Amino acid sequence: MKHVVIIGNGISGVTAARHIRKLSDHRITIISAESKYFFSRTALMYVFMGHMEFKHTQPYEKWFWQKNRIDLVEGFVQSIDTSDKKLILSNGSEILFDDLILATGSKPNKFGWPGQDLKGVQGLYSKQDLESLEENSKNCKRAVVVGGGLIGIEMAEMLHSRNIPVTFLVRESSFWNGVLPKEQSEIINKEIRENHIDLRLSTSLKEIISDEYGRAKAVVTNKGETIECTVVGLTAGVSPNIEFVKDSSIKINKGILVNEFLQTNCKDIYAIGDCAEQHNAIGQRRPIEAVWYTGRMMGETVARTICGTPVEYKPGHWFNSAKFIDIEYQTYGWVWAQPKENEDRFSWQDSTGKKSIIISFDKESKTFLGINTFGIRLRHERFDTWLTEKASVEKVLEHLKDANFDPEFFQHYEQEIIDKYNSDFNAQLTVRSKSWKRIFLKA
Amino acid sequence: MKTIKQVGVIISLVGFLFFTGSIFTSKNYVPQEVFDGWIASKNIKSEFFIEKAQASIVAKEMSTFELSNKIIELGKASNVYQLSQENIAWEKVMKLKWNKTSKEYVYPLVRVSAIGWVPENQFLFFWISFGLAILGGVIAFGSEYKLLGPAGIKNNGIMQHAATNKGWMGMIAFVYFVGFYVLLYFFPNYLVNPILSVNPVSRGLSGNPSSQWFLYGFMYCSVMTVFAIRIFIKYRHNAYQMVRTGVVLFFQIVFAFLIPEILVAFNKPWFDFKNAWPLDYDLFFDLNKDWGLLGQGQIGLFMLVWGIVLTLIIVPVMVYFYGKRWYCSWVCGCGGLAETLGDPYRQLSDKSLLSWKVERWLIHGVLVFAIGMTGLTLHTYFSEIESWQEIAFGITAYDVQTSYGFFIGSIFSGVIGTGFYPIMGNRVWCRFGCPLAAYMGLVQKFKSRFRITTNGGQCISCGNCSTYCEQGIDVRSYAQKGQNIVRSSCVGCGVCSAVCPRGVLKLENGPTENRIDENPNLLGNDIDLLALIKEKK
Numbered sequence: 001m002k003h004v005v006i007i008g009n010g011i012s013g014v015t016a017a018r019h020i021r022k023l024s025d026h027r028i029t030i031i032s033a034e035s036k037y038f039f040s041r042t043a044l045m046y047v048f049m050g051h052m053e054f055k056h057t058q059p060y061e062k063w064f065w066q067k068n069r070i071d072l073v074e075g076f077v078q079s080i081d082t083s084d085k086k087l088i089l090s091n092g093s094e095i096l097f098d099d100l101i102l103a104t105g106s107k108p109n110k111f112g113w114p115g116q117d118l119k120g121v122q123g124l125y126s127k128q129d130l131e132s133l134e135e136n137s138k139n140c141k142r143a144v145v146v147g148g149g150l151i152g153i154e155m156a157e158m159l160h161s162r163n164i165p166v167t168f169l170v171r172e173s174s175f176w177n178g179v180l181p182k183e184q185s186e187i188i189n190k191e192i193r194e195n196h197i198d199l200r201l202s203t204s205l206k207e208i209i210s211d212e213y214g215r216a217k218a219v220v221t222n223k224g225e226t227i228e229c230t231v232v233g234l235t236a237g238v239s240p241n242i243e244f245v246k247d248s249s250i251k252i253n254k255g256i257l258v259n260e261f262l263q264t265n266c267k268d269i270y271a272i273g274d275c276a277e278q279h280n281a282i283g284q285r286r287p288i289e290a291v292w293y294t295g296r297m298m299g300e301t302v303a304r305t306i307c308g309t310p311v312e313y314k315p316g317h318w319f320n321s322a323k324f325i326d327i328e329y330q331t332y333g334w335v336w337a338q339p340k341e342n343e344d345r346f347s348w349q350d351s352t353g354k355k356s357i358i359i360s361f362d363k364e365s366k367t368f369l370g371i372n373t374f375g376i377r378l379r380h381e382r383f384d385t386w387l388t389e390k391a392s393v394e395k396v397l398e399h400l401k402d403a404n405f406d407p408e409f410f411q412h413y414e415q416e417i418i419d420k421y422n423s424d425f426n427a428q429l430t431v432r433s434k435s436w437k438r439i440f441l442k443a
Numbered sequence: 444m445k446t447i448k449q450v451g452v453i454i455s456l457v458g459f460l461f462f463t464g465s466i467f468t469s470k471n472y473v474p475q476e477v478f479d480g481w482i483a484s485k486n487i488k489s490e491f492f493i494e495k496a497q498a499s500i501v502a503k504e505m506s507t508f509e510l511s512n513k514i515i516e517l518g519k520a521s522n523v524y525q526l527s528q529e530n531i532a533w534e535k536v537m538k539l540k541w542n543k544t545s546k547e548y549v550y551p552l553v554r555v556s557a558i559g560w561v562p563e564n565q566f567l568f569f570w571i572s573f574g575l576a577i578l579g580g581v582i583a584f585g586s587e588y589k590l591l592g593p594a595g596i597k598n599n600g601i602m603q604h605a606a607t608n609k610g611w612m613g614m615i616a617f618v619y620f621v622g623f624y625v626l627l628y629f630f631p632n633y634l635v636n637p638i639l640s641v642n643p644v645s646r647g648l649s650g651n652p653s654s655q656w657f658l659y660g661f662m663y664c665s666v667m668t669v670f671a672i673r674i675f676i677k678y679r680h681n682a683y684q685m686v687r688t689g690v691v692l693f694f695q696i697v698f699a700f701l702i703p704e705i706l707v708a709f710n711k712p713w714f715d716f717k718n719a720w721p722l723d724y725d726l727f728f729d730l731n732k733d734w735g736l737l738g739q740g741q742i743g744l745f746m747l748v749w750g751i752v753l754t755l756i757i758v759p760v761m762v763y764f765y766g767k768r769w770y771c772s773w774v775c776g777c778g779g780l781a782e783t784l785g786d787p788y789r790q791l792s793d794k795s796l797l798s799w800k801v802e803r804w805l806i807h808g809v810l811v812f813a814i815g816m817t818g819l820t821l822h823t824y825f826s827e828i829e830s831w832q833e834i835a836f837g838i839t840a841y842d843v844q845t846s847y848g849f850f851i852g853s854i855f856s857g858v859i860g861t862g863f864y865p866i867m868g869n870r871v872w873c874r875f876g877c878p879l880a881a882y883m884g885l886v887q888k889f890k891s892r893f894r895i896t897t898n899g900g901q902c903i904s905c906g907n908c909s910t911y912c913e914q915g916i917d918v919r920s921y922a923q924k925g926q927n928i929v930r931s932s933c934v935g936c937g938v939c940s941a942v943c944p945r946g947v948l949k950l951e952n953g954p955t956e957n958r959i960d961e962n963p964n965l966l967g968n969d970i971d972l973l974a975l976i977k978e979k980k
Contacts, residue, residue, distance in 0.1 A: 043905035050600035326595030377946035380899025409682035
């Protein structure tokens with residue numbers, strides 16, 4: 001019975017622990033300085049908005065950890081002794097391990113802005129960040145959120161939900177347009193503004209000005225404008241949280257470098273989730289993927305390897321999702337902000353301008369490559385199958401009803417979508433009716 | 444807009460104030476002939492009681508509280524007297540029980556002898572109580588169309604508001620609801636003014652004077668309508684919620700309220716055609732010819748047969764095709780109230796494993812009780828045993844029926860089932876007590892096309908689904924494993940799917956094959972399936 005120690009109790013670390021327990025009798029210890037019990041980081045925003053209490057973000061009850069013999073240690077790991085296989089905690093105690101999994105996640109980026117460490121200036125990543133936002137946002141006249149990514153729009157929505165006026169600085173010329181195609185990026189600009197969030201595109205932060213108590217009182221933008229505010233949210237992305245690894249013999253680049261088995265250069269030491277960096281990127285993925293789903297997949301994979309069946313990390317077809325205020329977004333396969341050389345695009349929007357579908361496909365072979373959807377839920381399994389069998393865009397469109405995942409009684413758009421395709425690409429496709437057989441009863 | 448909302452709230456509160464306040468101002472005057480009629484109709488034989496009551500209550504103006512207390516005190520004193528006699532005259536001993544006396548002895552007298560402003564101004568009183576409460580409610584909820592912002596899930600502040608997080612406002616609502624149900628079921632004599640407020644409506648509908656049950660039915664429909672407006676605004680982006688709310692409101696107003704009243708107007712038995720046994724636990728009571736359904740001619744027989752067909756055929760067939768949601772959140776009155784008045788409290792249902800265990804014992808326990816009680820009822824009917832005859836251990840069929848009625852019918856489904864909304868969530872009865880839900884749950888679990896499909900690997904374990912599940916199902920625990928949700932307790936309200944920020948959940952009726960299969964490779968990890976199969980060996 002070996003002792004597996006996991007640093008970090010986010011989705012990656014906890015998934016690894018759960019699967020190791022399923023597969024083996026190893027002793028398991030999880031160390032976290034953030035909170036004793038696992039909680040869903042993605043749900044922090046809902047706690048602030050009053051949709052949930054913090055306890056609701058915890059997927060497992062307290063008895064779960066004892067029942068599954070997963071020891072929880074609250075502590076901060078100061079350093080790793082890879083040769084003696086031991087961890088030294090900030091309180092001086094030591095923990096010995098046979099296998100070590102590093103799942104330490106990310107930390108918000110700070111780019112050396114003047115005033116970035118003032119009171120009232122914060123990121124939004126940890127439980128502690130949530131607590132400080134609760135404190136900082138009291139009697140707040142205006143907040144400024146810097147950085148147009150997923151956390152930025154969430155933070156803007158959070159503050160807005162408490163009727164705090166928000167100015168949202170986005171460096172790019174349109175929201176998240178490094179990821180979203182132009183049409184869809186613009187839908188989100190509109191959504192942000194409709195919610196009375198003061199969106200400033202092509203605007204970045206120059207400095208944060210302090211009042212006499214060391215508290216932020218205003219920001220200055222690159223356009224020279226000064227915006228008075230008492231809360232500044234820094235949401236310009238995240239990077240691996242690996243400070244304490246730097247002095248060990250574990251090799252790092254931006255993140256902790258791992259091979260396809262998620263192993264670091266040190267034997268029996270693995271890294272998963274946001275903090276891991278692939279030596280060689282997998283497919284068209286980035287070497288560091290700070291995404292919930294990939295963290296979970298890595299956790300599952302590493303558990304198998306540790307339990308005696310070495311398994312390569314093969315994340316399958318790309319998928320992701322998000323919610324931009326009231327607009328739900330899902331994506332399956334690859335739809336780049338700018339189409340690549342071999343790609344063609346089909347784009348559709350409904351009359352309200354809030355629902356949109358963009359499909360990317362190969363110009364020559366018409367092979368379906370990926371889909372972005374706003375406001376229409378789609379069935380993951382269908383797209384996974386189509387991507388695997390390299391279905392054509394026409395097949396996908398004709399069978400779109402099979403893939404619809406909206407609740408019953410919702411309006412359907414398949415006919416409208418296919419009409420648009422037919423006129424754009426001079427085709428004669430027809431909508432096929434939904435088939436339970438195709439959806440659920442695979443051969 | 445905020446001001447408009449506040450004005451609405453105040454108007455509504457004023458309506459409630461008149462409504463509730465009238466309980467404390469009700470007065471009575473019992474003329475001689477009313478008193479004589481009451482003594483005769485209640486078959487009171489004790490001269491001791493009649494003499495004293497004659498002296499102390501007839502032709503005197505007094506408050507309802509005073510009158511009620513006097514009757515009960517005299518009843519008790521009379522019984523003491525009668526039981527102290529050498530030869531006890533049993534027919535002179537009055538049957539007194541705390542939960543029955545007020546309802547059966549006191550209420551009829553109080554109802555016909557009420558005096559004062561309310562009985563003389565029933566129409567006006569209706570408008571300043573019901574009228575204001577409804578108007579204010581419509582204004583307050585209507586203003587949310589603007590206040591909530593653009594259509595979408597807007598649960599902002601729910602956990603921070605004293606009305607919805609078991610704070611002081613929730614506690615006031617809790618006490619008010621429980622108090623109301625206790626009065627309604629056991630002490631309707633104190634509700635006489637509220638009952639009179641709907642007297643004109645009752646007279647107009649069926650021609651009969653209003654009873655406490657008419658008041659309850661009318662309130663039920665009004666509350667559901669006002670809170671349905673709230674749902675129509677809150678979920679205006681969600682067609683499933685809109686259609687479902689409209690349908691359940693329709694069934695309440697038409698099937699549970701109007702049709703029965705119209706039947707009564709035509710001298711037919713009061714009957715709710717959608718109320719299925721064993722929720723309708725007294726369907727088989729008094730099958731006998733005198734006053735049960737069988738004594739009502741063709742239509743009575745039809746109602747009885749319909750009731751049996753509903754339970755034995757329609758219910759299971761519909762559950763097979765659509766899940767128990769077709770009843771629980773589309774048709775049922777209890778469900779209808781839970782989904783409207785109860786919607787603001789849905790997040791308060793307990794999600795722990797312990798509460799799931801308690802739930803299974805309780806709800807199936809009630810089902811067994813209901814079946815046993817009904818079995819006994821049928822046994823006494825077919826063996827031609829009178830319901831008051833002892834069957835075993837000194838217990839009669841009537842005892843079993845009344846204890847079911849008291850503990851399950853009144854206390855559990857009413858006082859706890861609705862009264863506890865503000866502290867235990869809005870489906871307390873449906874989740875822990877309803878025997879029909881238990882029955883349909885078994886069908887749903889083992890033989891149904893209904894499931895909540897989990898969308899592959901898209902779950903982020905945020906917990907909105909579990910938080911807002913009124914049945915206390917830990918939806919997330921399934922969703923994060925990529926497993927479909929097939930739970931006997933799911934009433935298919937669809938809110939988990941509505942609040943999911945990633946489009947992970949879909950209520951659907953599909954083939955029964957693979958209904959509960961897990962789909963591990965869909966979580967996105969491209970694992971070698973063959974290796975996985977070998978491993979599982």
